[in-house]
Amino acid sequence: MSEGGAPTTALAARLVGLVEREATRLGFSGVGIADPAAIEAAGRDLARFVEEGRHGEMAWMAETLDRRADPRTLWREVRSILVFAFDYGPKTNPLEGPRGDGRGEISAYARNRDYHELIKGRLKEIGGKLAAEARRTGVACDLKVFVDTAPVMEKPLAQAAGLAWVAKSTLAISRKIGGWFFLGTIFTTLDLPTSEPETSHCGSCNRCLDVCPTAAITAPHQIDARRCLSYLTIEHAGAIPREFRAAMGDRIYGCDDCLAVCPWNRFAEAAREAKLIARAELVRPRLADLVELDDAAFRALFAGSPVKRIGRDRFLRNVLIAIGNSSDASLEGAVRRRLDEPAAVVRGAAAWALGRLTPEGFAKEAARRAAAERDGDVAAEWTASAIVGQTGSGGTG
Numbered sequence: 110m111s112e113g114g115a116p117t118t119a120l121a122a123r124l125v126g127l128v129e130r131e132a133t134r135l136g137f138s139g140v141g142i143a144d145p146a147a148i149e150a151a152g153r154d155l156a157r158f159v160e161e162g163r164h165g166e167m168a169w170m171a172e173t174l175d176r177r178a179d180p181r182t183l184w185r186e187v188r189s190i191l192v193f194a195f196d197y198g199p200k201t202n203p204l205e206g207p208r209g210d211g212r213g214e215i216s217a218y219a220r221n222r223d224y225h226e227l228i229k230g231r232l233k234e235i236g237g238k239l240a241a242e243a244r245r246t247g248v249a250c251d252l253k254v255f256v257d258t259a260p261v262m263e264k265p266l267a268q269a270a271g272l273a274w275v276a277k278s279t280l281a282i283s284r285k286i287g288g289w290f291f292l293g294t295i296f297t298t299l300d301l302p303t304s305e306p307e308t309s310h311c312g313s314c315n316r317c318l319d320v321c322p323t324a325a326i327t328a329p330h331q332i333d334a335r336r337c338l339s340y341l342t343i344e345h346a347g348a349i350p351r352e353f354r355a356a357m358g359d360r361i362y363g364c365d366d367c368l369a370v371c372p373w374n375r376f377a378e379a380a381r382e383a384k385l386i387a388r389a390e391l392v393r394p395r396l397a398d399l400v401e402l403d404d405a406a407f408r409a410l411f412a413g414s415p416v417k418r419i420g421r422d423r424f425l426r427n428v429l430i431a432i433g434n435s436s437d438a439s440l441e442g443a444v445r446r447r448l449d450e451p452a453a454v455v456r457g458a459a460a461w462a463l464g465r466l467t468p469e470g471f472a473k474e475a476a477r478r479a480a481a482e483r484d485g486d487v488a489a490e491w492t493a494s495a496i497v498g499q500t501g502s503g504g505t506g
């Protein structure tokens with residue numbers, strides 16, 4: 110018997126064994142234990158990231174900086190952090206699939222159910238068993254469960270817990286399972302034996318930096334979220350900045366390129382959890398269908414999926430950019446039907462798409478539409494697009 114959050118060595122080993130067994134039973138592919146004091150350097154990197162404005166419009170990163178940088182500020186009583194990995198790997202490599210086929214690419218992680226609640230529910234189950242077992246033996250145990258949205262630096266914690274390393278892509282990569290996995294944590298007041306931290310295994314590889322379509326990985330281990338297509342298609346609310354539109358290609362929600370190219374994914378397994386295995390209708394859906402979605406149809410198609418979070422208008426913005434990149438003239442009519450949409454973000458993207466599909470058709474409309482348009486940004490699309498139309502270049506920026 111022991112007191113407070115300090116179990117005896119034998120009991121601690123038993124509790125860790127219980128967590129490992131439960132994690133395996135519930136479909137996790139790995140678990141490790143981190144010391145809450147282990148990520149001080151990461152906290153300093155994060156402060157610099159925010160200072161340089163690399164978080165873009167994700168104001169919550171700056172607002173929660175202190176808590177995010179140090180788990181002990183988030184919860185003073187925390188003594189150990191259990192970090193869990195959950196596979197969501199696609200069946201085939203997204204970079205090897207067909208492209209340029211009039212369809213849009215949704216990131217592998219978003220092709221079925223939202224992972225947040227799924228993983229949180231399972232972590233709560235594990236936490237409940239851990240706490241009950243600790244208390245049964247007279248050891249006090251409080252805990253909190255976090256997945257993604259809490260101010261927690263999950264990747265550095267995964268490294269401290271020996272699960273993976275924070276790689277050049279800035280993602281956590283594992284020697285055993287590659288990089289297609291989510292992270293989640295249980296903070297506990299229990300003193301548990303910590304795992305051996307992982308070290309980097311990127312070596313001289315630079316594939317993720319080379320493949321990134323927007324040079325968002327500005328140096329090894331450093332990302333500028335404002336350039337990342339995942340940020341631009343999901344987090345960013347306004348128009349996609351012109352310089353990134355062509356680079357978006359057919360990506361309509363997130364981007365997988367830096368993961369897909371990583372050689373460590375030869376060890377990755379396809380998702381086993383049914384709720385994360387891709388729904389057929391979310392694997393390369395037809396742009397022609399997506400561009401016709403009204404709000405109700407959008408909600409129905411993406412019920413339970415992470416895509417639903419960005420709302421129909423932001424999603425249509427992405428679809429229209431993909432159409433503008435498709436060279437598929439048969440979509441001109443659908444694009445024209447979006448030119449008078451209530452949302453400026455949709456009207457602006459439609460204007461750009463029209464300019465890309467038919468410079469002549471749209472040069473005819475540009476002057477009238479620019480004059481009639483009540484939103485300054487959308488009006489600017491017509492003026493800029495008119496220039497594209499006149500040069501006939503189609504333009505990328």
Ligand code: B12
Nearest residue numbers: 151154158216257263279280281291292330339340363364
């Ligand atoms: C903000 C955020 C984003 C932002 C910023 C991305 C980023 N790399 O941080 C955007 C919107 C761009 C994004 C995109 C994606 N995300 Co995201 N995101 C997050 C979130 C909420 C916070 C991450 C964070 O704190 N970033 C700030 C930076 C500074 O922190 P950091 O990268 O951990 O910092 C380390 C390194 O960058 C490095 N570093 C920084 N500066 C320097 C300087 C030098 C010199 C050195 C050596 C090192 C160094 O040191 C730091 C500590 O180790 C986490 C969830 C969470 N709570 O942690 C998910 C999370 C990172 N995302 C995830 C996923 C899946 C994605 C996407 C793959 C989704 C997609 N398919 O579109 C992409 C991948 C893009 C990419 N290359 O990272 C997963 C990643 C799982 C994994 N295996 O790593 C997470 C963990 C969510 C989860 N719970 O599973 N994401």
Ligand code: SF4
Nearest residue numbers: 321337338364366367
């Ligand atoms: S997700 Fe795409 S855009 Fe973002 S860093 Fe990776 S490759 Fe670049």
Ligand code: SF4
Nearest residue numbers: 276277311314317371
């Ligand atoms: S692609 Fe290469 S450099 Fe990038 S994370 Fe994977 S191993 Fe590291």
